Amino acid sequence: MARFGMALDTTKCVGCMDCVVACKTENQVPEGFNRDWIAYQTDGLYPTLHMEIRSERCNHCDQPPCVECCPTGASHVEDFGKIVLVTENECIGCKACVASCPYEARFINPKGYADKCTFCNHRVEQGLDPACVSVCPTHCMTFGDLDDPQSAVSRQLAARRHHALKPDAGTEPRIFYLT
Amino acid sequence: MDALSRRRFLKISTATLGLATAGGAAGPLARRLAARAAGSAAPQGIRRIPTYCSICFWKCGAVATVKDGRLWKIEGNPDDPLSRGRLCPRGTGGVGAHFDTDRLTAPLIRRTTRGQDEWTAVTWDEAFAYIAERMQTIKAKYGPESVALFSHGIGGTFLKHTLQAFGTPNLTAPSGAQCRGPRDTGFNLTFGEDAGSPERTDIRNATCLVLIGSHLGENMHNTQVQEFADAVAAGASIIVVDPRFSIAAGKAKYYLPIKPGTDIALLLAWMHVLVTEELYDTAYVEKHGFGFDAFKAEIAPYTPEWAYPETGIEPEVIRATAREMARNKPSTLVHPGRHSAWYGDDAQRSRAVALLNALLGSWGRRGGLYAPVALDIPAYPYPPYPKPARGVADDPDDKYPFKLESISTGIREATISGRPYPIKSWFVYGTNLMESLPNQAETIEAIQHLDLMVVVDVVPSEITGWADVVLPESVYLERHDELNLNWFREPYVGIRQPVVEAPADQKPNWWIARELALKLGLGAYYPWKTIEEYLAYRVTKAGLSFDELTQKGILRGAPQPIYFDQGVPEEFPTPSGKIEFYSLQLRDKGHDPVPKYTRPEDPPPGAFRLLFGRAPVHTFSRTQTNPILDDMMHENEVWVNAGVAARYGLASGTYVRLKNQDGVVSNRVKVKATERIRPDCVYMVHGFGHTARRLTRTYLAGASDSRLITRVKVDPLMGGTGMNVNFVTLELEA
Structure with a gap:
């Protein structure tokens, strides 16, 4: 059993959205919705600026409020890599999970169920990286087992300064941004 | 000025290819593709077909996945040296080009006035008959030179062939005069060669990278963006000059918020610092430079203090960045840029960029501007084209002695004025001229002088609205195309081949060009019947396996020397045979032999x-x-x-x-x-x-x-x- 997570190198990321496009084609995400997105954070006054660019998505939290609040058990943590998933035919589209997520990572698919990043579990189970990681032209993302200290992602987190989003929310997110 | 004069083709032998494919071709992708070709059934109705992308002109090698007959996704081809297995977001999103519901679906003939956008759908045969009849009338009345082609991208290859066989020299593209033309001229005047496409920029090995207006990361030239990220990760010093804090600026050690239009002042001041502080590559300049002393005298007045009020960049910053460049020489790359038609003094600005690279000794050196190579695949043996009785119509008064390609806006001007002779027909391929040429009113005026306007496009873009005949092309995922023989770090060839069928009556450019030629009685120029026959002829003639190419998508040649210290001849095909710090060709034509700065006009108050x-x-x-x-x-x-x-x-x-x-x-x-x-x-x-x-x-x-x-x-x-x-x-x- 693994505990999958990601490290994203904000110094390499150019915000090109290839991750967003790849997710869309790989997972046939419906028009008008995306499971990942780019956030820009600019600080300072022209011309003395600092900019951080982040590819964001579901944080596959260790303490996922979306799973806790789900009335049907559709939102769950799977066994293979502790990926947070939604069982489509068990979801009643009540939006409790959408409201509970501090990262606004979920949306209601036009087909009626809660939708979000799956870490491309269908690929990961075959030993492949998630689509977003595999296409990134800057190679800024690393995916792997956070419980394995020898995994590329663990080694990066050990070696580099990093932060997660909204740590105060107490959800224990598993996406980390290298700075 | 012959840009190709010293580029080196790789003469193919089985030995070089055997070496080359040992690495890439044995990969899992190649094995899967080979398995597919061998007829083994792919699991779950999945087919993976290699091709190359056409969402821009970069031509990245790609592999498309078709699931149960429906296009699913497109990924980079790991064997492709350009994409290194990763496409840019546009390439990844290329799937949408196939599914676009706005696509043109059938040939159209205009029913009412030009620009009214009212059409009759016709058969291909009717469309070709209409076009050919009008072309023959124009030829009889005005001569074949009165037909002009505006095109963009490799898809224009066969239409160019047909129109040259028809007898016109007027082939042009906005990618010259509106885009990289000034840069190519500036570099050619200095080194005798241009910066190429893809650019010969060794970004991944640069320890200092200077971007002047180049917004890599927003401008998504795949290879360059990948290498830019590599350079950033490796700790290269990035210097960004841009009125806008670009994505690249966010990665920079130095961001110079320059006043628009004053780049030449900054470039002159940088060169002044390098020369007066003797920080330039003295041995390189002594060995390869022509007219250095005259150049040195010319730039003497341009101190950082002089440049400060012009550019808004503090003298200390100009000095610090010049020294940073010098510390990293010759692996300092001052990026030549690409879209360079900015202020009208652009060829001279590009020449200043070239000269700065020359002072740093980066041309021909690792981390600078390498010497690109390409596979030498023989051309198809066509009969010679008829020699046009009149030359290109773009510059009747010979005003532009240093143009390297025909001037698109010059052809437009000739269409309006009838000078040096009437232009009566436009063919437009792959370029939305209403958006790619400046001054839309002039384009519309020119179109009123035409007896025939034909537009080949995939979607009903603005320019199709002005056509007499619109021909719907299949998108790149549905067609073959010319071989990709990019000049790059290593020699290779890529093939574009159909992944899925066109959804309606769209046709590939080669078929359109060939059918038109047959209708015009130019069948002798198309001895081949299918594109595969054409491609197979060329590839086989080069000693390569066409089957292997179709299976792998890419065949790579053995690595070749690309730097001077690897054995690339240290030659500069300029008139002096050296890097021209002082240009006699420019002086003789009445232009500045060393770039000079002109202060740009300020915006009026409130603008x-x-x-x-x-x-x-x-x-x-x-x-x-x-x-x-x-x-x-x-x-x-x-x-x-x-x-x-x-x-x-x-x-x-x-x-x-x-x-x-x-x-x-x-x-x-x-x-x-x-x-x-x-x-x-x-x-x-x-x-x-x-x-x-x-x-x-x-x-x-x-x-x-x-x-x-x-x-x-x-x-x-x-x-x-x-x-x-x-x-x-x-x-x-x-």
Whole structure:
């Protein structure tokens, strides 16, 4: 059993959205919705600026409020890599999970169920990286087992300064941004 | 000036190829593809077909996946040296080009007045008969030279062939005079060769990279962006010069917020520092330079203190960045840029960039500008073209002695004036001229002088609306095309081949060009019947296996020397045979032998200079109807400095219209109030504000910079149209 997570190198990321496009084609995400997105954070006054660019998505939290609040058990943590998933035919589209997520990572698919990043579990189970990681032209993302200290992602987190989003929310997110 | 004179083709032998494929071809992809070709059934109805991308002109090797007969996704081909197995967002989103519901579906003949956009759908045969009859009439009355072709990208290859067989020399492209033409001229005047496409930039090995207006990361030239990220990760010093805090600026050690139009002043001051502090590569310059002493005397007055009030860049910063470049020489790369038609003195600015590279000794060196190589695949043996009785019509008065290709806007001018002779027909392939040429009114005026206008396109773009005949092309995923023989770090060949069928009556460019030629009685120029026969002939003639190419998508040659210290001949095909610090050719034609700075005009009070650039998810004005890319970016915004926006009471998201100095008003566009731009200019991503109604998805989304570019400054060296010379005011949308 693994505990999958990601490290994203904000110094390499150019915000090109290839991750967003790849997710869309790989997972046939419906028009008008995306499971990942780019956030820009600019600080300072022209011309003395600092900019951080982040590819964001579901944080596959260790303490996922979306799973806790789900009335049907559709939102769950799977066994293979502790990926947070939604069982489509068990979801009643009540939006409790959408409201509970501090990262606004979920949306209601036009087909009626809660939708979000799956870490491309269908690929990961075959030993492949998630689509977003595999296409990134800057190679800024690393995916792997956070419980394995020898995994590329663990080694990066050990070696580099990093932060997660909204740590105060107490959800224990598993996406980390290298700075 | 022969740009190809010292580029080296790799003569193929089985030995070089055997070596080359040992690495890449044994990979899992190649094995899977080979298995597919061998007829073994792929699991779950999955087919993976290698091809190369056409969402832009970079030509990245790709592999498309078809699931149960439906196109699913496109990924980079790991064997491709250009994409290294990863496409850019546009390439990944290329799937949407196939599914775009706005696509042209059948040949159309205009029913009413030009521009009215009323059509009759016809058969291909009817369309060709209509075109051929009018072409023969034009030929009889005005001569074959009266037909001109505007094209963009490799897809224009066969139409060029047909029209040259017909007898015209008038083949042109906005990618010259409106884009990289000034840069190519500036580099050619200095080194005797241009910067190439893909550019010969050794970004991944550069320890210092200087970007002047080049916004890598937004401008998504795949290989360059990949290498840029590599260079950033490796700790290279990045120096970014841009009026806008670009994505690249966010990665920079030094960001120089230059006043628009003053780049030459900065370049002269940098060179002044390198020369006066003797920080330049003295041995290299002594060995390879021509006219260095005269150059040195010319740049003597241009101190950083002189440049400061012009550029707004403090003298200490100019000195510090010059020294940073010198510390890293010769692995300091001053990027030549690509779109360089900015202010009308662009060939000279590009020459200054070339000279700065020369001082740093970067040409021919690791981390600088390498010497590109290509596979030598023989051309198909066609009969010789008829020799046109008259030359290209783009420059009747020989005003532009240093142009390297024909001037698109010159052909437009000739169409209006009838000088040096009438141009009576335009063929337009793969370029939306309403957006790719400046001054739309002039384009429309020129079109009124035509007896025949034919547009080949995949979507009903603005320019199709002005045509007499519109021919619907299949998208790149549905067709073969010419071989990709890019000049690059290593020699290789790529093939484009169909992945899925065209959804309607769209046809590939080669078929269109061939059928037209047959109708014109030019069948002798098309001895081959199918494109596969043509491609197989060339590939086999080169000693390669066509089957292997179709299975792998890419065949790589053995690595070749690309730096001087690897054995590349240290030659410069200029008149002096050296790097021309002082140019006698320029002096003899009455131009500055060393670049000089001219102060740009300031915007009138209350107005802003209009700048434009790229977004990573769109190519020119060609991809806005792609449903996937539209979902990434539906409309552009006008970037306004946050302080200025506050003064005008403009919040981000407010719609405004831009009005230029000639009273032309844009479509409405959202304000992006941001710290990331100077207060004296505004910025837009090019390609939006479509006015063609049949582009239903993107119709009137955002604003068109091209519409506001009614004024240009023409480059006196090569006829390029500097387009960053328009000023706009912001008008609140009622």
